[in-house]
Amino acid sequence: MLTAFDTVLTLTFHGTSPASRSVQEVAVGVLILFVAGFCLFTIARPRKQSKPLRHTPAHLLPPIIDIPASEIFSSPQKAYESALKNHGPVIGVWRKGRLEYIVNEEYTKEVLSNDQDFSFERGTASALNLEFIIPLSKGKFFKDVHMMVTGGIIPRMEKIVDQIFPTFKRQARGIVKDSQLSGNDVDLFAHLHRCIAEAMLITIVGEKYVSDRTLQVTEETAHAIATMTGIYQNLSPFARTFPKTWKVITWARLVVKVIIFQYCRVIVPIIWREICGRKYRPLNSRLSEYIGEEERHDEPLVHYIARMYTDSQGHVSILSAMWVSTLVLAFIFASVHQTAAVAVWVVFELSIRKEYLASAQEELSAIADGIDSSGVHKLTYDTLRRSTVLDSFIREVLRTKGDTLSAARETVRDVSLAGYTIPEGSFVSPMATLTHRSRTLYGEKAAEFDPNRWLEGPASSTIDPGYLPFGFGRWACPGRILAVTEIKMIVLTLLAISVPEVEGGEYIVVDPMNVTSVPPVGRLLLHPLNPKPNNN
């Protein structure tokens, strides 16, 4: 065991100086053990007994409806909606070996906002295969992640956009050029995944650490965690039929291959180099030596996170540095994959609705702060906020793209709902399409795609019980402003230099059960506005 551990450390630090090695070795060694512990815990942990069968009288339980797996995975909207219509506002349905309670639009707000009875943390951890994280972090994980985004990202949006806009511009030029030179369609998701991964790497540790290697590891880490949390699980018959076996194999493989051998080897030493040995002003410090010191909005996110954990001397301990590395891992997962997938939805929808391309392009010219030497419009956070035509389009795509069970909660006790008792420890999720296509909320034309519906607001990042792409309640997505801002940068940098077209005006929804995280597939062509190949 020791020899294997030594080998891991030697492989991990072959490129660093002996002076920094010993501290790094201890830190990353403990991190590796920590990650391996997570894995073992997940694999070995006995599953909770299904409580409904244990103590809740059967007549109080919501009806358990048998929906064949083939229907759930191929046409979930029809399957769940008709079950709810026929059997009442709360039903139980088995899926991937778990009994899930699904509620209709009438009880959606209650489930998502009543924290006393429905736990976001336990529900989300269970939905993402991360149950172990709550006991291991003593319940701190989601609170810390939330604080990292609300404190470390949102107040710094202006600076962040200035720092990452050049990446979006360069990547857009690259993909349009590829499309032009090859005359073929482009893999938009792969391109956007890389683009956002680079932008997030800049946000987390700063531009000086962006290289082919760090970018590749950031991308692979985002992809690995997305896979581990089950984002592609619906697409594999084996994973759907044997979810526990799939989980053990997938976790063991990706934790070793990507988290330990790539993330711990490449990104963790950078985090360590940045934060260890520094003296920080602790967050909200009232010490006189820091009074008058300005909050810095251009510091990489990793320094903000470090300040969340400084000791009274302003230093970050080894254990805290490990926790910072875990939070950065969570940030990479939360910020890259889903935003890239949703951006593909927006670009595809815009490409098949050509009549709106012109108004989006007109708006771009109207709001931009001039045009740079390569012919691309200059955009800042402020100008992006003024793009109301595009914002309305984005909001309508998010409302209509067909999210099914996208937010999750777990009952913390036996809970009465709609005259039934939902037993403690049950997984509960609202059927989002019922809210998004509700005639009560959206009128007779609720099912229609109307991109002008939100021209007067509310903005696409606004939280509302009738609009659930970012969840609802205290735990609604804290990264939604960043997500929408990035999607706008993606769309506008592409529209500045090209006209997108989805061949045949059609695309395929790959996973109707999980439209938010699995992007649609189609042949996307990007016709350059200036057909002369641009070699910049």
Ligand code: HEM
């Ligand atoms: C279009 C892209 C995105 C979508 C559709 C999305 C959607 C969601 C949803 C539905 C939730 C669960 C909310 C609930 O259960 O009520 C959530 C939670 C969360 N999201 Fe996002 N998200 C996106 C992008 C981002 C980004 C860019 C970040 C980070 C910067 C982020 C960070 C988080 C975090 C940390 C949580 C956990 C909840 C919390 O801490 O309050 N998300 N997101």
